Amino acid sequence: MHVALTGATGFLGLRLLRCLLDTHRSVTVLAHAGSGDALHRVTRFFELTGAPEPFVAELPGRLRVVETELEQPGLGLSRRAFQELADGLGAIWHSAGSINLEGELPELRRTNVEGTRRVLELAAAGRERPVVHHVSTAFVAGSRREGVAYEDELDDAYGFENAYERSKYEAEMLIHAWSREHRRPVAVLRPSILVTDLPPHPELPSHPLQVIERILRDARRTAGPGSPGHDGPEGTDPGGRPRVRLVGHPHGRLNLMQVEHAAEVMVRLAGRTPSGGVDTYHVVHDRDVPVPTIVNLLERLVQLSIDLVATEPDDPSALEALVDFYPGLTSYLTHRRRFDDTRVRALFGPSAASGRVDLDYLWSGLAPRDRVPAGPSPTPSAAVPSARYA
Numbered sequence: 001m002h003v004a005l006t007g008a009t010g011f012l013g014l015r016l017l018r019c020l021l022d023t024h025r026s027v028t029v030l031a032h033a034g035s036g037d038a039l040h041r042v043t044r045f046f047e048l049t050g051a052p053e054p055f056v057a058e059l060p061g062r063l064r065v066v067e068t069e070l071e072q073p074g075l076g077l078s079r080r081a082f083q084e085l086a087d088g089l090g091a092i093w094h095s096a097g098s099i100n101l102e103g104e105l106p107e108l109r110r111t112n113v114e115g116t117r118r119v120l121e122l123a124a125a126g127r128e129r130p131v132v133h134h135v136s137t138a139f140v141a142g143s144r145r146e147g148v149a150y151e152d153e154l155d156d157a158y159g160f161e162n163a164y165e166r167s168k169y170e171a172e173m174l175i176h177a178w179s180r181e182h183r184r185p186v187a188v189l190r191p192s193i194l195v196t197d198l199p200p201h202p203e204l205p206s207h208p209l210q211v212i213e214r215i216l217r218d219a220r221r222t223a224g225p226g227s228p229g230h231d232g233p234e235g236t237d238p239g240g241r242p243r244v245r246l247v248g249h250p251h252g253r254l255n256l257m258q259v260e261h262a263a264e265v266m267v268r269l270a271g272r273t274p275s276g277g278v279d280t281y282h283v284v285h286d287r288d289v290p291v292p293t294i295v296n297l298l299e300r301l302v303q304l305s306i307d308l309v310a311t312e313p314d315d316p317s318a319l320e321a322l323v324d325f326y327p328g329l330t331s332y333l334t335h336r337r338r339f340d341d342t343r344v345r346a347l348f349g350p351s352a353a354s355g356r357v358d359l360d361y362l363w364s365g366l367a368p369r370d371r372v373p374a375g376p377s378p379t380p381s382a383a384v385p386s387a388r389y390a
Helices: 011-023 038-048 053-062 079-087 105-125 163-182 208-223 259-270 291-302 318-323 327-334 342-352 359-364
Strands: 003-006 027-032 063-068 091-094 131-135 186-191 193-195 243-247 256-258 278-283 305-309
Touching: 003 011, 003 105, 011 027, 011 038, 011 259, 027 038, 038 053, 038 063, 053 063, 079 105, 091 105, 105 131, 105 163, 131 163, 131 259, 163 186, 163 278, 186 259, 193 208, 193 259, 208 291, 208 318, 243 318, 243 327, 256 259, 259 278, 259 342, 278 342, 291 305, 291 327, 291 359
Parallel strands: 003 027, 003 091, 027 063, 091 131, 131 186, 186 278, 193 256, 243 305
Antiparallel strands: none
16 A cells, blocks of 8 residues: 655654654655755654664655645646546545644635645545545644543534634544545544654754744743833742743643654554544543643743733733733643543553653753753652642
């Protein structure tokens, strides 16, 4: 079986590609037209992450790069090239998409919904009737902040925290309609927030917590080095760090999953015999991370003192107003829901369990090796909830 992968140069896509190359002799990479550097970016990832030299040397012969325009009919290819591509595939992995939590819905629909539509058209045109593996997100559960989100649920009754979540929900709805119309199987893989302990590097794609860190750091820089937090000049902690109020819950929790383990689980799931319809799997960690641990991490990274509050303050400081400009990021600090993954655990047993994601692990994936944390060393014991709740 020959496989194609979209999003192969992304944070998750690179790990999926690594797992796929363990089980397939070659992979077709559907890269963004005009980028021209997909093979180089893939090669650099494997070089930087310590892949064996013989493996890296074989990449040009094992990867076929096809430049496409994912949002265009026929992927922007000629009719003949499109058909030849479709007929040569036994499976399609769709991992490409925008994860911009602050993006506008029309823009996100073009990438996440129309991109999915074009991938399904490729699958429908294939002589070998390729199986589709679609990477969605557990956050299609939307704005339901408590209770349990189940794998077979797909409902917009709760609304969504942002346009990204809605676009991924609409893409899943499109998949269900396509599967019914064509009577074809699709595996929908819903990861939670993906993280790594691999130190950041300018040639490696960033992950969601890096984006949050960057926003907080930019907000502090824009507000000025001496800008106080709330309550005017008194709005600092004993160490002189600005105090910032963020809406969150002291008992909130987030599901953070190691990206390497998520990719491994997804490729193992692809080896299951499909039911014939849409099979949906939550690819999530078996233990959530307390929101105060996330707060502790951000405080260390950005040199802020964060107070969790129940509602948005009526008197925001300049720094708080800048942070609040990105509400799609901070809304998750109120979540206390759980993602059910009974199906995955029933299939894989103990091997479905994830390694520990604690303050130590998260720090390693956000701070360069030469960066010394402010305050106490981020050991597992430091992961005890320490954020204040006002």
